[in-house]
Each structure stands twice: as C-alpha cells, then as structure tokens.
Amino acid sequence: MTLPPHTASQLERIRAQLVAARLDWRDSTEPVARIPVENYFSAEVRDAEIERLFRPLPLIVGHASELPPGHVLAHDEYGVPMLLTRDADGRFRAFLNVCRHRGMRLVDAATEALPKASIVCPYHGWTYRLEGSLRHRLHAEAFDACDASAESLVALPAEERHGLLWVVPSPDATIDVAAHLCGLDGELPFYGIAGLRPFRTVRAEYPANWKLIIDAFLEAYHIRVLHKDTIYPFFADGLTAAERFGPHIQSLVARRAAEAWAKSADAPLPGDMASLCELATPSQVVFPNAITIFHPDYLSLVTLYPVGPETLSWTHRMLIPADRATPDWTPHWEKTFRLIEEGVFRKEDIACAIGIQRGLKSGANDHLTAGRAEQAVGWFHGDVARELAGVPAWPSLAPVAAGASPA
Numbered sequence: 001m002t003l004p005p006h007t008a009s010q011l012e013r014i015r016a017q018l019v020a021a022r023l024d025w026r027d028s029t030e031p032v033a034r035i036p037v038e039n040y041f042s043a044e045v046r047d048a049e050i051e052r053l054f055r056p057l058p059l060i061v062g063h064a065s066e067l068p069p070g071h072v073l074a075h076d077e078y079g080v081p082m083l084l085t086r087d088a089d090g091r092f093r094a095f096l097n098v099c100r101h102r103g104m105r106l107v108d109a110a111t112e113a114l115p116k117a118s119i120v121c122p123y124h125g126w127t128y129r130l131e132g133s134l135r136h137r138l139h140a141e142a143f144d145a146c147d148a149s150a151e152s153l154v155a156l157p158a159e160e161r162h163g164l165l166w167v168v169p170s171p172d173a174t175i176d177v178a179a180h181l182c183g184l185d186g187e188l189p190f191y192g193i194a195g196l197r198p199f200r201t202v203r204a205e206y207p208a209n210w211k212l213i214i215d216a217f218l219e220a221y222h223i224r225v226l227h228k229d230t231i232y233p234f235f236a237d238g239l240t241a242a243e244r245f246g247p248h249i250q251s252l253v254a255r256r257a258a259e260a261w262a263k264s265a266d267a268p269l270p271g272d273m274a275s276l277c278e279l280a281t282p283s284q285v286v287f288p289n290a291i292t293i294f295h296p297d298y299l300s301l302v303t304l305y306p307v308g309p310e311t312l313s314w315t316h317r318m319l320i321p322a323d324r325a326t327p328d329w330t331p332h333w334e335k336t337f338r339l340i341e342e343g344v345f346r347k348e349d350i351a352c353a354i355g356i357q358r359g360l361k362s363g364a365n366d367h368l369t370a371g372r373a374e375q376a377v378g379w380f381h382g383d384v385a386r387e388l389a390g391v392p393a394w395p396s397l398a399p400v401a402a403g404a405s406p407a
C-alpha cells in the first residue's frame with residue numbers, strides 16, 4: 001500500500017521540518033486567532049450550533065460492526081431519539097425511535113445491539129419491520145381511516161461509509177457522506193477503520209463546552225506541558241503538519257521515532273498504518289464533532305455533543321484490530337484503555353477543558369488566543385463561525401492548502 005496523497009505530503013512536511021530543524025509555523029503569515037469567550041458559554045451560540053451543525057450535517061453514530069444484520073440499537077447521543085437497524089440483507093437504516101400510534105419510545109438504550117426480527121411497540125404492540133414499514137396492528141379495524149402504509153417509522157438519512165455509521169438527524173434532509181468529507185474521503189480508506197472492532201465505549205457528561213475538547217485535539221503545543229508524564233516522552237515537541245479538507249482537519253503529530261527516520265536521507269515513506277503510526281500520530285477532526293486519534297495499535301474515536309452551552313457529552317470508542325479482539329489480548333487492551341481514557345483524556349485533556357470553563361466568565365479574558373503553533377484551532381472556529389452565519393457550503397471539494405485562508 002502507499003500512503004494517500006495528503007497524508008504523504010504531511011509526512012514529508014514533518015521530514016522537512018526535522019531536517020531543517022525549523023517548525024513550519026514560524027513562516028506562517030496567518031493571523032493569531034482570537035476566539036470570543038461567549039462562544040463557549042452562550043445559550044444562543046449553542047442553539048445555533050444545534051440548528052446549523054448538529055441537525056443538517058452527517059454525524060457518526062457508531063462503528064459498522066456494532067450493528068450486525070438483523071439487529072437494532074437505540075441511539076440518544078445527539079438529542080434526537082434514533083433507532084438504528086440493519087436488516088437481514090445487511091442494509092443499515094435509521095429512524096426516529098418513536099411509535100407512529102401514540103408516540104411511545106420503541107427500543108430502549110442498551111450497551112449492545114439487540115437481535116430482532118421486528119420492532120414491537122411496548123405500549124399497544126404496533127409492529128414494524130426493520131426496514132421501517134408497519135407490519136401489524138392489534139385490532140387493525142379500529143384504525144379504519146388510517147392507511148397502514150402511511151404509518152411507517154420516520155426515516156432519517158443514513159449511510160454506511162469507511163466502516164462507520166452516519167446519520168443526518170433531520171427527516172427531510174439528504175445524506176452524501178463522500179461529498180461531506182471533501183478530500184478527506186480519499187484519505188480514509190488507508191486508515192482501515194472498517195477492519196477495526198470496538199473494544200470499549202465510554203459515555204460521560206462533563207461541565208465544559210464541547211469545542212474546548214476539539215481545541216485540545218487540534219494542537220500539539222500543549223503535549224510537552226500538560227502530558228509531560230504520560231505521552232510526551234513519545235512525541236517530538238510541537239511538531240505537526242495539518243491540512244484542511246473543507247471544514248475537516250487532518251493532523252500528523254511527529255513521534256520521536258521520526259527524528260532518526262528523517263535524518264536518513266533515503267528512508268522511504270511508510271506503506272502501512274503500523275509503520276506510519278510509529279513515525280507520527282494521525283488525527284482527524286471530522287466536522288463538526290468527531291475526532292479520530294490513530295495510536296500505534298488502536299484508534300480512539302471521540303464524538304461530542306453540546307448537551308448544554310456549558311455541558312458536553314463525551315463518547316469515546318476504543319477500536320482495535322479485528323484479529324486482536326481475542327481474549328488473550330484483553331488484558332493488554334484493558335491496560336491501554338485505562339491509560340488513555342482515564343490517565344490522559346480524563347485527568348489531562350478533559351480536566352483542562354473543565355478548568356478553562358470555570359474561568360471563562362471571570363472577566364480575565366474577553367477572548368481566548370490561539371497562536372501560530374495552534375493555527376488549526378483558529379481554522380476550526382472560523383469554520384464554525386461560517387456555518388453559524390449561514391455562509392453556503394464549502395465552495396470546493398478539493399482540500400484547502402495549509403496556510404491558506406478559507407474562501
């Protein structure tokens with residue numbers, strides 16, 4: 001395999017920075033970003049984000065393997081009660097998890113998908129097929145004026161792509177994940193997400209704005225200080241190459257092993273994920289609310305939602321290679337999961353977001369500042385602002401060159 005083109009050029013940029021012993025951002029002419037503190041606590045901003053980001057755009061609702069054929073799964077992460085189904089033929093669909101009779105919730109949340117031949121409402125027993133049509137009503141003659149074919153479950157636009165399940169949580173919308181992903185769509189097959197399996201999923205709420213978590217994953221400037229005792233020993237100091245694909249951002253953060261690789265002039269580019277992840281940790285912010293972090297042997301997939309202006313929901317899926325999802329690997333993954341979820345994410349990145357939130361209204365700052373070593377933070381907030389202002393979709397599906405201003 002060869003690296004996808006933008007991943008390859010990002011890794012070459014890391015090599016060039018190491019060879020020249022000079023970080024890219026020193027030559028950047030982008031202005032320092034100033035983010036108004038209100039963006040992190042205003043109820044109006046949060047409502048606008050729901051309306052402009054979390055209802056019209058495709059959102060990741062799970063990994064494809066979480067929903068086997070003939071199974072259903074309730075999904076409540078995004079404030080819309082969703083019912084995910086996969087019929088016996090393997091087709092993934094999404095519906096509102098609401099009965100068409102008198103509105104009862106059809107399926108309760110569970111940690112795993114439930115095997116079902118049909119969906120039976122727990123109130124009066126109306127029964128639906130996994131493709132959404134109404135199959136049976138008790139005493140159907142009592143509904144003589146109602147056409148059963150008009151009582152199907154309300155479908156949400158749904159698509160399976162790159163091993164992930166995507167839904168637009170608005171019944172009247174359409175979905176086109178490839179177009180939404182812009183050029184990132186061409187990079188993702190290499191990353192092999194479809195071949196992974198969930199090891200563990202954690203869901204929690206924290207008293208911070210959701211964008212503070214995105215901010216933390218868009219810069220490597222903090223790794224040396226915040227993560228000095230956990231992951232910093234594995235990373236070069238603040239050495240990254242980030243690239244924009246419409247509103248999505250892919251970053252490669254150099255690991256220490258990249259230093260020796262860069263200095264050997266004829267060292268080839270890696271040809272597989274394992275070799276890539278030895279040299280750099282790839283991470284993607286899939287706009288608006290998902291973050292991938294490709295650790296050396298597993299993937300952290302984080303999805304976020306603004307439960308309130310100052311409360312976020314955090315869902316962290318640890319996805320591991322399918323051939324290592326066996327019991328003999330379990331102790332290794334348990335230890336790894338504790339280290340990353342509890343040690344790094346919760347005690348460091350999330351704790352930092354909570355700490356920032358506590359001081360946002362203190363008057364110390366009327367804006368937060370993201371300098372040139374954190375320029376992707378400014379890109380993200382610029383893109384959110386564009387969406388909230390109703391600026392039409394990304395003018396081009398081609399990636400925007402690093403350092404360029406959005407059109």
Ligand code: FES
Binds near residue numbers: 122
């Ligand atoms: S509310 Fe579902 S069958 Fe009555």
Ligand SMILES: [Fe+2]
Binds near residue numbers: 222226227349
């Ligand atoms: Fe971090």
